[in-house]
Amino acid sequence: MPNSFLTTLVVDFKLIKVLDFEDSPIKHLPERVGNLFRLHYLSVKNTKINALPKSLGKLLNLETLNLKCSLVTELPLEIKNLKKLRYLAAYSSSLNRNYEGDVKIHAGFSSLMELQRLILVEVDFKELKELTKLRQLRKLGIRLTNGNKKDLCACIGNLEKLVSLTILLTSREEILDIESISPPHGLQRLYLTGNMKKLPYWIFKLEYIVRIGLDLSGLTDDPMIVLQGLPNLLELRLCETCHGEQLHFKEGWFPKLKILLLVDFKEVELMIIDKGAKPNLEELLIGPYPRLKEIPIGIEHLRNLRILKFCLMLKEICYMIKDKKWKKVTQHIPEVRVTFKKEGELFHVTTKYFLSLSPVNFEQFIEKWV
Incomplete structure (x- = not known):
């Protein structure tokens, strides 16, 4: 796919609404992609693109930005201008783990008030406070790099519409203390990575939970013994959570x-x-x-x-x-x-x-x- 094609695309097709480059061999997006003022959907999933042009902030009608399995590691500051954005996904899945990779998001993203899906972003205590303002979020995935239990629990407690929650730490050895979280009543999917001795009690009260993924070190009890009774569980992923010689269902x-x-x-x-x-x-x-x-x-x-x-x-x-x-x-x-x-x-x-x-x-x- 020659670069001239991309240039022609963004110059001559100004009314285009959907650009889906999934699995294509492109390595960059032209700066003038920001001129596609009617663009609603942009996907660079599974491409070699490693950076997004600043002009992306001019796509005021953009609702979906799919960066899954791309090489993008940081979102431009101008992302905060996309007030209609509803879906933002940037991660890669692997054979063994639930999620890998994440992107850095800069301060100011709390202006994305319509955002419903945000996966997987790197956040610290500053970004956690911004997340609390995104009250429309239904699916959230974060990698916590510098935050405390109080900030995290307050953030999750405010997001009442969440149906899917992913919390990852930078390593499986870091302590993940989420016992005091008040999860949304309708939570359906939960993925956790970190170190904890015991699963939080509130997991067993999630009557609508259908998917759970745990990549945890430090557990002293077999999580399957307690998870087996969840009445509506359809999918379970466990990584390195069993340390006995026998696995008995x-x-x-x-x-x-x-x-x-x-x-x-x-x-x-x-x-x-x-x-x-x-x-x-x-x-x-x-x-x-x-x-x-x-x-x-x-x-x-x-x-x-x-x-x-x-x-x-x-x-x-x-x-x-x-x-x-x-x-x-x-x-x-x-x-x-x-x-x-x-x-x-x-x-x-x-x-x-x-x-x-x-x-x-x-x-x-x-x-x-x-």
Whole structure:
């Protein structure tokens, strides 16, 4: 895509309302993009763009700015002029974590009174105070770099329309103290990263919560024991939150759960699934579990399971496939897949492919890729 095309676009198509560059090879936006005064939607998702022109502040009709998986790390100061902006997203997702990356936002953004979605911005105590003024926010994601519990709790308590909340710290070792937060009654999604000894009591009172993601260090209790009773939970993501050798799902646990991601449980050697546990589960991702060598006991009880993924577990899945019970207990699952890395590149292989190989070819494959 030549630069001349972008220049022509912003010069000759002045009435354009939507610009969606997702997945395109562009590396910059022309400065004159600010002349597209009717622009409502701008997406540079998954591009190589690393900076936004200051003229962006002239797009007074812009409602959506999508920077997901781009290289943008800082928003121009002029962003505060976009009074009609409703959606601002800048983050990248990863195989293992809920969110990665964030952008720096400058003071003055509290003028964006129509903003409904703001994910993922880096904030300190000054920006927290500005956030309290954005009363229309429904989805908020922040990485807290310098703030205290009082500021954070006051901010969240004022945002009564929130249905999705993400709070990340700069590392999993920093203390995340949110016990005194009064979350919005209608909160549906919650993602947390940091260090805490115990889950806040108010999580168990979120009757409308459907998605939870926890990337927490320091927990002394298994969070699944307490989360399993949430009546409407549909999706659960846990990263490095289990430190025992056995992972046991008991009858009646997670009655409505459909998606379960259990990442980086380094100590787990055995997984047990009782009949009647997670009866509606459709997708299960586990791994890496370097000590897990046996097929999860009771996997055959998950009759609605459609996708089973073993993440970064090529060596471990080889032990399981060699077990005579493998075909019998997994035959009801349409897709069983393993991901693995080689020289930094990620590969995906179905276990059906493994089973199609002769014993000699199977061993050659493992020798090449492990």
